[in-house]
Amino acid sequence: MVKMIYELLFGFLIICVGLLEFGNSADVTKFGAIGDGKTDDSKAFLKAWEKVCGANDPQTLQIPHGKNFLLQPLAFNGPCKSTIQVQLLGNLVGPESSGWLGDQKDKWIIFRGVDDLLFKGSGTIDGRGEPWWKAAKPKDDTNRPTSLCFQSCNNLQVKGFTSINSPRNHISITGCNRASISNVNLIAPEESPNTDGIDISGSNQINITDSYIGTGDDCVAVNGGSVGIIIRNVNCGPGHGLSIGSLGRNGKRETVEQVRVQNCTFNRTDNGARIKTWPGGSGYVKNITFEQITLIEAKNPIIIDQFYGHCYPNCKGGNSAVEIRDVRFIGFNGTSMSKEAIKLNCSSVCGCDNVALEQVNIKSAVRGKGIEAVCNNARVACQHSVPSVEC
Numbered sequence: 001m002v003k004m005i006y007e008l009l010f011g012f013l014i015i016c017v018g019l020l021e022f023g024n025s026a027d028v029t030k031f032g033a034i035g036d037g038k039t040d041d042s043k044a045f046l047k048a049w050e051k052v053c054g055a056n057d058p059q060t061l062q063i064p065h066g067k068n069f070l071l072q073p074l075a076f077n078g079p080c081k082s083t084i085q086v087q088l089l090g091n092l093v094g095p096e097s098s099g100w101l102g103d104q105k106d107k108w109i110i111f112r113g114v115d116d117l118l119f120k121g122s123g124t125i126d127g128r129g130e131p132w133w134k135a136a137k138p139k140d141d142t143n144r145p146t147s148l149c150f151q152s153c154n155n156l157q158v159k160g161f162t163s164i165n166s167p168r169n170h171i172s173i174t175g176c177n178r179a180s181i182s183n184v185n186l187i188a189p190e191e192s193p194n195t196d197g198i199d200i201s202g203s204n205q206i207n208i209t210d211s212y213i214g215t216g217d218d219c220v221a222v223n224g225g226s227v228g229i230i231i232r233n234v235n236c237g238p239g240h241g242l243s244i245g246s247l248g249r250n251g252k253r254e255t256v257e258q259v260r261v262q263n264c265t266f267n268r269t270d271n272g273a274r275i276k277t278w279p280g281g282s283g284y285v286k287n288i289t290f291e292q293i294t295l296i297e298a299k300n301p302i303i304i305d306q307f308y309g310h311c312y313p314n315c316k317g318g319n320s321a322v323e324i325r326d327v328r329f330i331g332f333n334g335t336s337m338s339k340e341a342i343k344l345n346c347s348s349v350c351g352c353d354n355v356a357l358e359q360v361n362i363k364s365a366v367r368g369k370g371i372e373a374v375c376n377n378a379r380v381a382c383q384h385s386v387p388s389v390e391c
């Protein structure tokens, strides 16, 4: 009798596990994905996506370990009926630049309109950017794809994986409310053009934490329409540091506010904490805090540049500027490669207001060399800053 009950229970358990396996999860290899790094697995991924996105209860899309899935440009569109977890244990490989199919040219993989998405795993995303970088024209950042885009995805969580060699940005967050990106590694060679780590625009309440970002461009760029951004425990470098902007290109009105950058390291980056705006733009950057920052041979560790970019023929001229105010740089320690360790270059049109520097201790990375601060058109309050800032 007891044995029978056990057997019944056991059987029941197996059925439950079975339901979990097959009912709530979709392994891409069960939908025809091969994972040999050569076969185009896009169709199989889309079939698996249709299944999980259309199901009425929470689902997991599984990308198994030990395989390389070659994917052409792909869009995973929502809304989905229930919540979805994408478990990236294997690797995703981008197509050769010469074999790129379809008309989605500026994005490789995009999730669009998928709320409550959890994208996580120990796998790697390889954008195979090298041929793209070689073909890139100087200053042209429009004809290469971003590896992983999240557009209009609310309550998003992204964590754990490594992205290497994206043709352009590694991750883009656009039009998302409440997202957290953590424990990611984003890697590309120092000289690769425009390979930003994470770009944020038009988004609210985005946290980026506990990550390593070493690429050829900005580690994180906070662009127009962003509010409530927290960047914490990020080790950045090589790259161009952490930028607010650029904003106001081609006369655009753009705004960024409530950004807090905390406990980050800039290791041999071309810039550190940077705010950059174009002459001729409008809007504002306000309530920005950079604190507890470690500098290792960083160039331009603290920089505000209201003269970013050049006036191209279609630039509306220098008679307006994106306003910059309420910016705090607190607790910067370390070394600068450039003589001008602090550069606040604000425009005479509207200047920078209420910029505070506290507990800033920067030394030259080059023995025997001095460092200095330069400042134009900024209202600055200094509480212990080396170099000191006079404006």
Ligand SMILES: *[C@@H]1O[C@H](CO)[C@@H](O)[C@H](O)[C@H]1NC(C)=O
Pocket (backbone or CB within 6 Å): 178, 179, 180, 205, 206, 207, 230
């Ligand atoms: C971001 O971090 C803050 C502070 O730790 C936390 O209150 C908030 O819930 C986080 N937001 C998201 C979207 O994870």
Ligand SMILES: *[C@@H]1O[C@H](CO)[C@@H](O)[C@H](O)[C@H]1NC(C)=O
Pocket (backbone or CB within 6 Å): 233, 234, 235, 263
């Ligand atoms: C600050 O960053 C360092 C190095 O990344 C890390 O070890 C430490 O735990 C962080 N501190 C806090 C309070 O998170």
Ligand SMILES: *[C@@H]1O[C@H](CO)[C@@H](O)[C@H](O)[C@H]1NC(C)=O
Pocket (backbone or CB within 6 Å): 258, 259, 260, 287
């Ligand atoms: C400034 O931003 C912080 C978050 O970084 C927020 O808590 C605070 O309320 C903001 N202050 C103002 C005056 O908006």
Ligand SMILES: *[C@@H]1O[C@H](CO)[C@@H](O)[C@H](O)[C@H]1NC(C)=O
Pocket (backbone or CB within 6 Å): 235, 237, 265, 267, 268, 296
């Ligand atoms: C700084 O970067 C160099 C390589 O460029 C690396 O060897 C070193 O460990 C990094 N330091 C920290 C503290 O991350």
Ligand SMILES: *[C@@H]1O[C@H](CO)[C@@H](O)[C@H](O)[C@H]1NC(C)=O
Pocket (backbone or CB within 6 Å): 292, 293, 294, 331, 332, 333
């Ligand atoms: C900077 O140095 C001061 C004084 O040594 C120390 O109290 C502070 O914790 C350091 N901050 C960082 C971010 O390393």
Ligand SMILES: *[C@@H]1O[C@H](CO)[C@@H](O)[C@H](O)[C@H]1NC(C)=O
Pocket (backbone or CB within 6 Å): 307, 343, 345, 374
């Ligand atoms: C500030 O920007 C102006 C305009 O681009 C430039 O001429 C000047 O050299 C800059 N100043 C510094 C200190 O970089």
